[in-house]
Amino acid sequence: MKIDLVTIFPGILEGPFKESMIKRAVDRNLVEINLVDLRQYTHDRHRQVDDTPYGGGCGMILKPEPLFEAVEDLKNKTAANRTRVILLTPQGHKFNQQMARQLSGEEHLIMICGRYEGVDERVRSGIVDIELSIGDYVLTGGEIAAAVVVDAVVRLLPGFISEEAAANESFSEPLLEHPHYTRPPEYRDMKVPDVLLSGNHGEIEKWRRQQSLKRTYERRPDLLEQAELSTEDMEYLENISKSNN
Ligand code: 6GU
Numbered sequence: 278m279k280i281d282l283v284t285i286f287p288g289i290l291e292g293p294f295k296e297s298m299i300k301r302a303v304d305r306n307l308v309e310i311n312l313v314d315l316r317q318y319t320h321d322r323h324r325q326v327d328d329t330p331y332g333g334g335c336g337m338i339l340k341p342e343p344l345f346e347a348v349e350d351l352k353n354k355t356a357a358n359r360t361r362v363i364l365l366t367p368q369g370h371k372f373n374q375q376m377a378r379q380l381s382g383e384e385h386l387i388m389i390c391g392r393y394e395g396v397d398e399r400v401r402s403g404i405v406d407i408e409l410s411i412g413d414y415v416l417t418g419g420e421i422a423a424a425v426v427v428d429a430v431v432r433l434l435p436g437f438i439s440e441e442a443a444a445n446e447s448f449s450e451p452l453l454e455h456p457h458y459t460r461p462p463e464y465r466d467m468k469v470p471d472v473l474l475s476g477n478h479g480e481i482e483k484w485r486r487q488q489s490l491k492r493t494y495e496r497r498p499d500l501l502e503q504a505e506l507s508t509e510d511m512e513y514l515e516n517i518s519k520s521n522n
Pocket of ligand 1: 364365366367369391409410411412413414415416417418419422423
């Protein structure tokens with residue numbers, strides 16, 4: 278997979294892909310990540326990428342010409358059969374794990390980081406395939422949102438983590454994770470639950486499942502609607518909701 282990130286602030290995106298697991302994926306050639314400075318695609322002396330809005334109002338709008346030229350150039354430079362152009366904007370569809378899974382199957386992504394009060398509408402209608410937001414809050418620009426999307430997509434690439442870990446993880450099953458513990462067995466009067474030290478794998482799995490259900494019920498009851506629940510799961514949830522009344 279190749280990911281081109283088009284931005285007027287490449288410095289914001291220099292850190293996130295140079296550390297830890299994403300760096301390892303880049304080093305192993307699972308993904309190529311390029312930071313593209315939008316100002317490269319200007320032709321005037323001031324390298325202007327934005328302008329005032331027609332009709333008045335405050336703030337600056339990203340101009341269409343540099344973005345069209347950037348996307349055309351990046352498409353020409355790749356051997357990929359298909360490119361998906363993504364605009365990061367608070368007006369986009371809310372990004373989720375299912376979209377991450379779909380994007381992880383693409384060959385080439387161009388991510389345009391929106392800035393200022395917006396982007397000329399002809400960019401959306403002319404070159405953008407998908408508009409994404411990462412949630413219901415406002416960021417100063419799309420760079421950090423793009424880093425979030427890249428992180429979520431790259432960790433799903435084949436070979437990134439063991440297939441067992443991928444299958445096990447939270448949100449492939451839409452329940453929250455159970456609590457985790459490691460050594461020591463007791464720390465500042467806080468004990469690791471006995472069952473985890475028991476060596477009884479059946480009991481451990483049962484405890485983990487119940488903890489997952491309990492957490493999801495308490496924090497994200499909306500997720501229970503999509504979960505595949507066994508009769509035992511439902512019985513357990515019934516009992517929690519009764520004991521809360
Ligand atoms: Cl993609 N951009 C901006 N500016 N704010 C956001 C966002 C994106 N997603 C959530 N808030």
